[in-house]
Amino acid sequence: MSMLPINKFKRALQGDETLWGLWLGLPDTSCAEICSGAGFDWLLIDGEHAPFELKEIMHHLQAITPYDVSPIVRPDEGSVAKIKKLLDVGAQTLLIPMVNTAEQAKELVSAVRYPPQGIRGMGSSLARAAKWNKVPQYLQNANDEICLIVQVETLEAMDNLEEIVQVDGVDGVFIGPSDLSGAMGYVGNPDHPEVVEKIQWGMDVIRKSGKASGILCLNVEKAQQFAASGTKFVGVGVDTLLLRLAAEQLVKKVKNPEQKAEKASASSGY
Numbered sequence: 001m002s003m004l005p006i007n008k009f010k011r012a013l014q015g016d017e018t019l020w021g022l023w024l025g026l027p028d029t030s031c032a033e034i035c036s037g038a039g040f041d042w043l044l045i046d047g048e049h050a051p052f053e054l055k056e057i058m059h060h061l062q063a064i065t066p067y068d069v070s071p072i073v074r075p076d077e078g079s080v081a082k083i084k085k086l087l088d089v090g091a092q093t094l095l096i097p098m099v100n101t102a103e104q105a106k107e108l109v110s111a112v113r114y115p116p117q118g119i120r121g122m123g124s125s126l127a128r129a130a131k132w133n134k135v136p137q138y139l140q141n142a143n144d145e146i147c148l149i150v151q152v153e154t155l156e157a158m159d160n161l162e163e164i165v166q167v168d169g170v171d172g173v174f175i176g177p178s179d180l181s182g183a184m185g186y187v188g189n190p191d192h193p194e195v196v197e198k199i200q201w202g203m204d205v206i207r208k209s210g211k212a213s214g215i216l217c218l219n220v221e222k223a224q225q226f227a228a229s230g231t232k233f234v235g236v237g238v239d240t241l242l243l244r245l246a247a248e249q250l251v252k253k254v255k256n257p258e259q260k261a262e263k264a265s266a267s268s269g270y
Contacts, residue, residue, distance in 0.1 A: 002131045004138060007092045009042055009070035010147035013172060013212040018227040021072070023216065023238040025050035029063040031239055036067035044072040044235065048097050058089040058128065065090075072149070078104075083111045084120055088127035092145050095174055099150035102163035108150065109169030113143045147171045149214065152202065153179035161202055165209035172212035172232065175202050203231060 012019055021042040022035055027050065035043055045052060045060045052060070057073055064071045070093065075082050078096035086094060096108055110118040122139060124130035130138040148169060152161055153176030165173055177190035177199060186192040190199075199215070203226075206213035212232035217223040223236045 002134045004135050004141050004145060005092065007070075007145040007147055009072065009093050010145065010171060012041065012070075013147070013232055018231070019233040021233060021235045023235055024060065025238060025240045026243070027051055027056050029059050032060045032063040033067075035239060036064045036069050040069055042070040042072055042093075042233065044074055044095065046074050048074050048076045050240075054085055054089065057086065057091070061090045074151075078108050078111070080107075080111045080119065083108070084123075087112065087120065087142075087146070088123060088129055090129045092129075093147040093149065095149040095151055097151045097176070098154065098157075098179075099152060099164065100154055100156040101160050102167050105150050105164050105167040105170055108148060109167060112146045112148050113169070114139055117143055149174050149212075151176050153177075154183050155180075158198060158202060161205050165206055165211050170211060172214055173202075173206045174214040174216075174233075175199055175206075177215060177217070200229075203229065 009019070019041040021044060022038070022040050024032055024035065024043050024045050032043065032045075043064060045057055047057055061071055061073075071091070072093045072095050073086055073091040074095040074097060075086060076097075078099070083094065083096075094112065099105055099108065112118060112120060114120045114122065124138050125133045127138075129135075129142070149172040150164065150170055151174045152158060152164065157164070158180070161173075164170070177195065178188075180198065181187065181190040181192060181195045184192075184195055184198065186195055189195070203213050203215075207230050213230070214233040214235075215226055215231055216235035217226055218237065218241070220236060223234050226234055
C-alpha cells in the first residue's frame with residue numbers, strides 16, 4: 001500500500017539550515033523538471049501571477065515529485081474551495097497571499113485541515129493526494145503533513161503582524177517586498193530605506209514568535225544577509241527572469257561590436 005508522503009519542507013523549517021528556493025512561472029512542465037534537478041530546497045508554483053490553472057498546477061506537482069525538492073503552491077487567493085482542490089491534487093505546502101488579519105489566518109488554518117480540526121471537505125476517492133484512497137488512513141493523517149505559510153504584504157497586515165504570528169497552525173510567514181513597497185508609496189522600490197526598515201522589523205517579529213520567516217530576494221548578496229539574520233526560507237530567482245536574462249546576455253555576446261572587434265584582432269595574429 002502507498003504511504004502518505006512526508007512533508008520534508010515542513011520538517012526542514014524546524015532545522016537550522018536556510019532553505020533556498022526558486023519561483024516557477026513558466027507553465028511548461030519541462031522547466032519544472034529542469035529546475036527540480038538544479039539543487040534547490042524548494043520550488044514555488046506561482047498560481048497568483050503566472051498563467052496556472054488547477055490542472056497545470058497538478059502537472060507541475062507530478063513533474064517535481066521524482067526529485068528531491070519540495071513544491072510550494074501559491075494560489076491567486078485563499079478561498080476554502082480553492083484550497084480544497086489544491087490539497088486534493090497533491091499540494092502539501094501552501095503560501096497564501098494577501099493575509100491581512102489574524103482572523104483570516106485562523107480561517108486558512110481551518111481550511112487546510114480535515115475535521116474535527118478544520119473544515120476541509122472530504123473527497124479522498126477523487127484525490128490524487130490520497131492516491132484515490134490507496135493511502136491507508138489518509139483522512140486521519142493528512143493534517144500532520146500540511147504546511148501553511150501566510151503572506152503579509154500590506155500595511156494592514158504589518159499592523160496586525162504581531163497577532164498573525166500567534167495563530168496556531170500557521171507554520172511560516174512570508175513578507176512580500178514588492179506589494180509592501182507599493183503599499184508604502186514606493187512602487188518598484190523595495191530597497192527604499194523605509195521599506196527595508198519595515199521588512200526587518202517584520203522579520204524580527206516573525207522570528208521571535210517561533211514561526212519560520214521567508215522572503216523573495218533576487219539580489220544574491222542581500223539574500224545571504226537575510227539568511228545570516230535568521231530568515232528561514234529565501235527565494236533567490238524566478239524562472240522567467242533567468243531565461244530572459246540568459247537570452248539577453250547571449251545576444252549581447254554575439255552581437256556586441258566591441259567583442260567582435262576584439263575577436264577579429266585576436267584572430268589576425270594567426
